[in-house]
Amino acid sequence: xxxxxxxxxxxxxxxxxxxxxxxxxxxxxxxxxxxxxxxxxxxxxxxxxxxxxxxxxxxxxxxxxxxxxxxxxxxxxxxxxxxxxxxxxxxxxxxxxxxxxxxxxxxxxxxxxxxxxxxxxxxxxxxxxxxxxxxxxxxxxxxxxxxxxxxxxxxxxxxxxxxxxxxxxxxxxxxxxxxxxxxxxxxxxxxxxxxxxxxxxxxxxxxxxxxxxxxxxxxxxxxxxxxxxxxxxxxxxxxxxxxxxxxxxxxxxxxxxxxxxxxxx
Numbered sequence: 001x002x003x004x005x006x007x008x009x010x011x012x013x014x015x016x017x018x019x020x021x022x023x024x025x026x027x028x029x030x031x032x033x034x035x036x037x038x039x040x041x042x043x044x045x046x047x048x049x050x051x052x053x054x055x056x057x058x059x060x061x062x063x064x065x066x067x068x069x070x071x072x073x074x075x076x077x078x079x080x081x082x083x084x085x086x087x088x089x090x091x092x093x094x095x096x097x098x099x100x101x102x103x104x105x106x107x108x109x110x111x112x113x114x115x116x117x118x119x120x121x122x123x124x125x126x127x128x129x130x131x132x133x134x135x136x137x138x139x140x141x142x143x144x145x146x147x148x149x150x151x152x153x154x155x156x157x158x159x160x161x162x163x164x165x166x167x168x169x170x171x172x173x174x175x176x177x178x179x180x181x182x183x184x185x186x187x188x189x190x191x192x193x194x195x196x197x198x199x200x201x202x203x204x205x206x207x208x209x210x211x212x213x214x215x216x217x218x219x220x221x222x223x224x225x226x227x228x229x230x231x232x233x234x235x236x237x238x239x240x241x242x243x244x245x246x247x248x249x250x251x252x253x254x255x256x257x258x259x260x261x262x263x264x265x
Contacts, residue, residue, distance in 0.1 A: 010124075010128065011041075012040065012128065013027060013130050013132065014043045014045075014121070015044045015131075016044070016133065016135050016141055017044050017135035018050050019050055020135060021053050021058050022065065024044060024054070025065050026161050031130060032075070033073065039080055040080060042081070045114055046087060048089050050089070051089045051097065059082070090114075110143060115150070118147035118150075131148050131156065133158065133159075134159075141160075
């Protein structure tokens with residue numbers, strides 16, 4: 001993709017997050033300050049507790065870390081769409097915001113919602129998604145990576161922020177301000193500590209991923225579990241094993257899963 005094509009596209013940071021909302025501004029710092037990437041919108045997928053924390057710690061117009069980030073680096077906060085409406089809380093079947101992801105059912109809801117959001121966003125050819133798997137429960141990062149493999153296009157990226165150990169666990173600062181504060185508050189230790197450190201708060205590790213979007217039949221939408229289920233034919237092109245050829249380890253594994261399911265029934 002050419003630089004011109006990239007500049008003409010709307011640039012979105014898509015994050016999964018839990019109870020550590022600073023991962024959003026840490027990722028934003030790396031993208032804007034380290035990589036010189038323009039960001040036009042921030043979308044976050046989280047839980048009820050995560051959304052409450054984001055609204056309180058990041059979006060508050062006076063004490064929020066997002067307005068502070070924009071002030072520190074001379075960015076017009078109005079130029080980046082990031083508000084309560086762009087923060088999506090995963091919901092239960094009853095339409096209530098999910099408090100946390102604890103059970104198998106909770107994980108299924110998270111997987112399906114993340115898949116739905118990525119599927120919808122990637123329908124816009126003039127949108128470039130910078131997906132970050134750094135926040136939230138580990139399964140949320142796995143689901144976002146899986147959804148990006150299913151729906152991601154050539155312009156989209158998938159990354160993780162490796163946080164400098166001097167900033168690990170710090171609630172503030174959520175980014176490296178030009179004038180560093182002399183102290184900060186650790187979530188695990190509510191005492192003032194010296195947080196001055198050389199270098200940025202984190203490094204952005206961009207991960208290559210298999211983009212299956214060209215082979216995905218969008219006429220057959222469905223839950224992430226169904227799309228990933230062996231033998232569903234979710235892609236347009238599939239390969240048949242020639243008659244008489246040896247079975248693959250994957251086929252043996254799939255048969256093993258089917259047999260185990262039959263035994264449980």
